[in-house]
Amino acid sequence: MKSTNVFVTEHMNTQTDLTAAVIGFCRFLRRQSFRVGVAETLAALEACRVGPLDQRAYLRAALCALLCSSRQENEQFDPLFDQYWHLGPPPPRKAANDRQPVNPLGVVTRQKRSLLTFASSAQETSDQTREDEEVAGASLQETLRHTDFSTIPMSKLEELEQLTRRLAEQLSARLSRRQRPSPHSGRISLRGTIRRNLQHGGEPLHLCFRQRRERKPGLVTFLDISSSMDQYSLFFLRFLHALQQHFRRMDGFLFSTRLTPISEKLKTRAFPDSLRRLAEREEAWSSGTRIGSCLKDFHTEYSRSMLSRNTIVLILSDGYDTGAPDLLARQLQRFRGKVRKVIWLNPLLGTQGYEPATAGMQAALPWVDAFLAAHNLQSLLDLESHF
Amino acid sequence: MTNLLLPVDPQAVVTELQAIGYVADEALATSAFLLLHLGRPLLLEGPSGVGKTELAQALATLCQTELIRLQCYEGLDVHSAVYEWNYQKQLLAIRLEEASGANHLDSKQAQIFSEEFLLERPLLSALRHSAKSPVLLIDEVDRADEEFEAFLLELLSVFQITIPELGTVQATHRPHVVLTSNRTRELSDALKRRCLYHWIGYPDAEQEQEIVRQRLPQVEEELARQTVQCVQSLRELPLSKSPGVAETLDWAQALLLLNRPHLDELTFERTMGCVLKSTEDQEQVRKRGLDNLLTAAVG
Numbered sequence: 001m002k003s004t005n006v007f008v009t010e011h012m013n014t015q016t017d018l019t020a021a022v023i024g025f026c027r028f029l030r031r032q033s034f035r036v037g038v039a040e041t042l043a044a045l046e047a048c049r050v051g052p053l054d055q056r057a058y059l060r061a062a063l064c065a066l067l068c069s070s071r072q073e074n075e076q077f078d079p080l081f082d083q084y085w086h087l088g089p090p091p092p093r094k095a096a097n098d099r100q101p102v103n104p105l106g107v108v109t110r111q112k113r114s115l116l117t118f119a120s121s122a123q124e125t126s127d128q129t130r131e132d133e134e135v136a137g138a139s140l141q142e143t144l145r146h147t148d149f150s151t152i153p154m155s156k157l158e159e160l161e162q163l164t165r166r167l168a169e170q171l172s173a174r175l176s177r178r179q180r181p182s183p184h185s186g187r188i189s190l191r192g193t194i195r196r197n198l199q200h201g202g203e204p205l206h207l208c209f210r211q212r213r214e215r216k217p218g219l220v221t222f223l224d225i226s227s228s229m230d231q232y233s234l235f236f237l238r239f240l241h242a243l244q245q246h247f248r249r250m251d252g253f254l255f256s257t258r259l260t261p262i263s264e265k266l267k268t269r270a271f272p273d274s275l276r277r278l279a280e281r282e283e284a285w286s287s288g289t290r291i292g293s294c295l296k297d298f299h300t301e302y303s304r305s306m307l308s309r310n311t312i313v314l315i316l317s318d319g320y321d322t323g324a325p326d327l328l329a330r331q332l333q334r335f336r337g338k339v340r341k342v343i344w345l346n347p348l349l350g351t352q353g354y355e356p357a358t359a360g361m362q363a364a365l366p367w368v369d370a371f372l373a374a375h376n377l378q379s380l381l382d383l384e385s386h387f
Numbered sequence: 388m389t390n391l392l393l394p395v396d397p398q399a400v401v402t403e404l405q406a407i408g409y410v411a412d413e414a415l416a417t418s419a420f421l422l423l424h425l426g427r428p429l430l431l432e433g434p435s436g437v438g439k440t441e442l443a444q445a446l447a448t449l450c451q452t453e454l455i456r457l458q459c460y461e462g463l464d465v466h467s468a469v470y471e472w473n474y475q476k477q478l479l480a481i482r483l484e485e486a487s488g489a490n491h492l493d494s495k496q497a498q499i500f501s502e503e504f505l506l507e508r509p510l511l512s513a514l515r516h517s518a519k520s521p522v523l524l525i526d527e528v529d530r531a532d533e534e535f536e537a538f539l540l541e542l543l544s545v546f547q548i549t550i551p552e553l554g555t556v557q558a559t560h561r562p563h564v565v566l567t568s569n570r571t572r573e574l575s576d577a578l579k580r581r582c583l584y585h586w587i588g589y590p591d592a593e594q595e596q597e598i599v600r601q602r603l604p605q606v607e608e609e610l611a612r613q614t615v616q617c618v619q620s621l622r623e624l625p626l627s628k629s630p631g632v633a634e635t636l637d638w639a640q641a642l643l644l645l646n647r648p649h650l651d652e653l654t655f656e657r658t659m660g661c662v663l664k665s666t667e668d669q670e671q672v673r674k675r676g677l678d679n680l681l682t683a684a685v686g
Contacts, residue, residue: 035580043425050424051417052396061397061417069579071432071586190474191466198496249572300625305570 022048022063028084029067032076036067148350148375150231163377217310217340217387218249222298224317226256226289232347232374236316239380241266251306255294261302289320291360292327299334311339312387316374318348321360328360332367343386344368350375393423393450400449409438409445410590410598418585419446428543428564430528430579433587436631438598439567442587443524446563453516455562456524457509459531465538469548471506480504500552514548514558523562528578529571536578543581590632592619598632599639606639613650614639618662620683624671630662637661652677 026041047062060081068074192208221240225233244250244266254260307313313335321328335342344364348354350373356365365371370386373379394400400416400423411419419442422429431439447454457468477499484495507515513523528536542548546558566582568574590598592615599611606614618635630638638661647654655677663669672680 035576037580040580043427046425047421051420052398057413058397058417061414062421064414065418065421065429065583065585066427069576069582069584074584074586191472194472194474194477194499305572308571 018048018053019045025063025081025084026067029080032080034067034073035069040067146376146378149235149347150375217247217312218251218306218308219243219247219312219314220251220253220306220339221314222253222255222294222316224256224289224291224315225254226320228289228318228320229316229347232316232318235377235380236345236374251302253294253298255289255291257288257290257294259294259297288322289317290323291315291317291319291321291364292323292325292331295331295334296327299331303334303338307335307338309338309340313339313342315342315344315368316347317344318346319344319356319358319361319364321358323360325359325363329363329367332364336367341369341386342367343370343372343383345372345374345380345383347373347375349373350379394420396420403449404445405601407445407448408601409441410594410601411442412594415442415585415587418583421583422446422563422565423450425583426561426563428566428582430566430568430574430582430584431587432568432570432584434589434629434631435569436633437587437589438632439587440524440526443522443565443567446565447522450520450522450563452519453521454524455509455513455516455521456526458526459528459535461530461532463531463535465535467508468535468538469508469510470550471508472500473504473506477504502553505550505553510542511548511556513562514546514556516562517559520560521562523564525564525566527569528566529568529574533575536575540575540578540581543578589619589622589629592616595619595632595635599635602636603639603643606643607648610642610647610649611639614642617650617655617680620680621662621672624675626663626668626671628664628668634662634664650681652681655681 022044023041026036026044030036043066044063047066048059051058051062053059060078063081064074064077068077187209189208193204193206196206196208197204221243223233223236223240240250240252244252244263250263250266252262252266254262332342346356346361349356349371356362356371372383372386374383394403397413397417397420400420401411401413404411404416404419418429421427423446431442433439443456444454480499481495484498509523513521525539528539531539543564546561547555549555589595595615595618596611599606599615600608603611614635618630618638622629638658641658641661642650642654645654645658659669659672663672
């Protein structure tokens with residue numbers, strides 16, 4: 001039996017040493033951002049008590065089952081285990097300054113007018129054209145609502161920002177109001193009826209109704225951040241952020257030449273915070289567009305856990321695609337039968353004389369349920385009727 | 388007491404599961420072992436058709452206890468999962484009592500919200516199981532709503548349920564809980580933290596062959612090998628629905644029924660529906676050439 005007893009390392013010669021080592025291991029995992037708390041540590045010790053401790057395989061499998069809570073963690077576990085118990089070479093250490101110090105808006109400086117400039121424009125505008133602020137609020141708002149995003153002067157951006165936020169809140173409120181059930185329709189609820197009529201000796205004088213609560217749909221959004229979309233991206237991002245607050249489930253992606261999930265970052269309640277978090281990552285802001293291959297990545301990596309019959313897919317793009325049109329069509333086709341609706345918002349559609357003539361757009365249209373304009377705030381608000 | 392009947396170490400779990408026809412590797416057996424000994428729920432994730440649900444069934448057989456199953460779906464609520472009152476019967480009782488002349492509100496309430504009118508649903512019956520710990524299978528928990536997940540969380544930590552009219556029900560024997568998820572959505576961290584976690588992936592060729600051998604002993608060794616190899620190479624293609632172990636078993640059984648001693652192109656073409664469940668996938672495999680796939684697999 002000596003040979004299997006390999007587990008006695010310098011960590012432990014007695015039971016107490018093992019306890020200390022297991023606690024140390026839990027702490028070690030916590031530093032590797034595993035979610036291991038006191039409860040998990042105690043469970044790990046308990047597992048040591050009930051099982052055959054002389055087998056390393058047991059300890060490995062038991063701790064893995066107890067301390068991991070996702071497939072990714074499962075995959076990281078083995079090397080970490082080996083490293084801690086000195087069974088293998090330590091993994092290549094990351095350089096201490098692996099993450100460059102990030103200037104939250106640092107990315108911006110490289111583009112002349114990409115979406116992130118807007119976030120910082122507040123300070124600049126304040127000492128710019130001051131007379132603009134004198135303009136009466138209401139009429140300005142009305143005008144802004146119908147002004148094409150691309151033609152709005154820099155000086156008005158701050159107001160537009162605020163207006164977007166307000167309208168987005170309005171949209172969210174309208175959406176939630178619409179789904180409140182009416183009190184007197186639907187099926188009779190026996191549970192409620194009996195409870196309520198006990199006072200009448202069980203005679204059903206008052207009926208209680210039960211209505212199937214309308215399920216809020218899930219939403220998957222794709223926002224084009226290629227250079228041709230520069231003037232629109234900020235507003236759309238703001239818009240997505242507002243939607244995130246409303247939908248039961250929303251998954252957001254940015255795309256240009258590749259796909260970037262942004263749901264986590266949009267989840268912060270305050271918008272500037274979300275935007276800052278997005279800016280911290282170096283993405284391919286304002287580069288070319290390959291919609292087809294980005295959607296393909298989505299289908300292979302994410303679609304299984306994000307799509308259901310109750311999902312709405314929202315694509316925000318001008319349709320200038322440098323990829324193959326038939327690839328785009330094929331990827332859009334894959335949404336068929338899996339989701340409730342595919343909506344394509346095109347900011348150019350509001351421009352007079354625009355025809356969706358690009359090859360990509362032409363290929364995409366047959367697979368899109370609704371093709372709508374999205375060049376000003378009003379058009380975004382009109383989207384409500386499609387949810 | 389009941390602990391004496393439980394396997395003493397993971398190796399024993401492997402052997403005992405093997406005896407009832409379930410092939411488990413050491414890691415899975417360890418998770419199952421801990422489930423039985425620590426009383427923690429076990430969360431199984433993995434693609435469909437790899438034996439997540441079967442494990443719960445096998446564990447119930449192993450412990451010689453009952454399997455109580457709760458199938459989750461969107462919109463599942465506490466009333467269909469835990470308990471419900473038998474309303475029709477309640478109404479009838481009210482009427483009968485009225486007819487007999489007695490008419491006291493308090494006694495009536497006490498009477499119609501009593502045990503007699505209670506309908507047990509899976510979770511309650513798992514808690515009140517009297518003989519010994521049952522195996523409670525909460526299947527496809529990812530399909531249930533977040534609200535229900537939050538409710539489960541409470542149940543899984545204290546193993547008790549409060550029925551307002553009756554009082555609190557405490558588990559007589561803690562059920563062995565197995566949860567399965569197909570990952571159609573991420574489960575909450577809180578739920579995951581309560582559970583042991585095990586990812587069941589597709590088995591390797593050798594394991595899968597062993598599974599076929601266990602489940603379908605009448606299939607010839609060579610045919611089993613070919614089927615398994617073929618399914619294994621299908622899994623490497625970017626299909627919309629990769630075939631699971633269940634599909635392998637179906638296929639092997641179909642080939643057995645058709646009396647095919649080995650896998651050839653014609654047979655493959657005709658029985659493709661056993662493993663590839665969508666026309667797009669079938670089309671894709673045909674385009675790659677059945678013969679290519681076969682020569683690679685069959686050798």
